[in-house]
Amino acid sequence: MEALIRVSDTLKSFRETRLSALRSPTEFFDHHRISRxxxxxxxxxxxxxxxxxxxxxxxxxxxxxxxxxxxxxPLLLLSLGFLIGGFAAINKFGADPLQVGEHVVTQKSLYTGLFVIGIPLLLYAxxxxxxxxxxxxxxxxxxxxxxxxxxxxxxxxxxxxxxx
Structure with missing residues (x-):
């Protein structure tokens, strides 16, 4: 709940500071003021x-x-989505170790796998x-x-x- 309030306050301050600085398109594209x-x-x-x-x-x-x-x-978009989505999924679902057959999959090994796949994909993009x-x-x-x-x-x- 507190994070939602912080996001709301951040958006409000962004709107007040940056969006209030927007000039109208007629002023921005005023062809009468163009000169060398x-x-x-x-x-x-x-x-x-x-x-x-x-x-x-x-x-x-x-x-x-x-x-x-x-x-x-699109490859850059895909690789960024893979990395950001991977971080979100690991943080949400990968906190507890998982037993898969004889192997234990920990959060550290999930991050390692994400980096091994995501970083070369990102660099290729x-x-x-x-x-x-x-x-x-x-x-x-x-x-x-x-x-x-x-x-x-x-x-x-x-x-x-x-x-x-």
């Missing part, structure tokens, strides 16, 4: 401002790309390639968007609020 930065300093300042301003949207982009990467790599694809794709999308989007008029007043 004049120089590297302007591009850097746009990236700095827009990554803070659109942080919720960028987090959603990374999450959607991660789901896409898992769905397009190329999780590092998927991770680096995710980092590269999200970096290109986020930095590209942050560079070409002009900051809104509210960005002019951020220094005024800090000074007061």
């Amino acid at each position: 930065p004049a120089d590297l300093n302007q591009a850097t300042s746009r990236i700095s401002y827009n990554t803070r301003y659109f942080s919720g949207n960028y987090g959603l982009i990374v999450a959607l790309l991660a789901v896409y990467a898992l769905l397009t790599n 190329s999780p590092l390639g998927t991770f680096f694809w995710l980092v590269g794709a999200s970096s290109v999308l986020i930095l590209g968007h942050a560079t070409i989007m002009e900051p809104g008029i509210e960005s002019e007043y951020t220094g005024v609020q800090d000074a007061v």
Whole structure:
């Protein structure tokens, strides 16, 4: 019961912090604010401002790309499901030793079997390639968007609020 309350509190705090930072799609895709930065300093300042301003949207982009990467790599999805499901099953059902013929199957031997099968399967599914694809794709999308989007008029007043 206490774990359910903790999960509920975690979801509530996630909703309050991250989902409240989501900007509307009309603001995120405002084609009137798209322009090429004049120089590297302007591009850097746009990236700095827009990554803070659109942080919720960028987090959603990374999450959607991660789901896409898992769905397009079924072997990785299968190996992660095998390992996570194996851990859950061993923790739930494998706490007591089990006598099978002349052999005693302990929780330690179940974990060993899970690792012997799951780790090579996971390594064959190329999780590092998927991770680096995710980092590269999200970096290109986020930095590209942050560079070409002009900051809104509210960005002019951020220094005024800090000074007061």
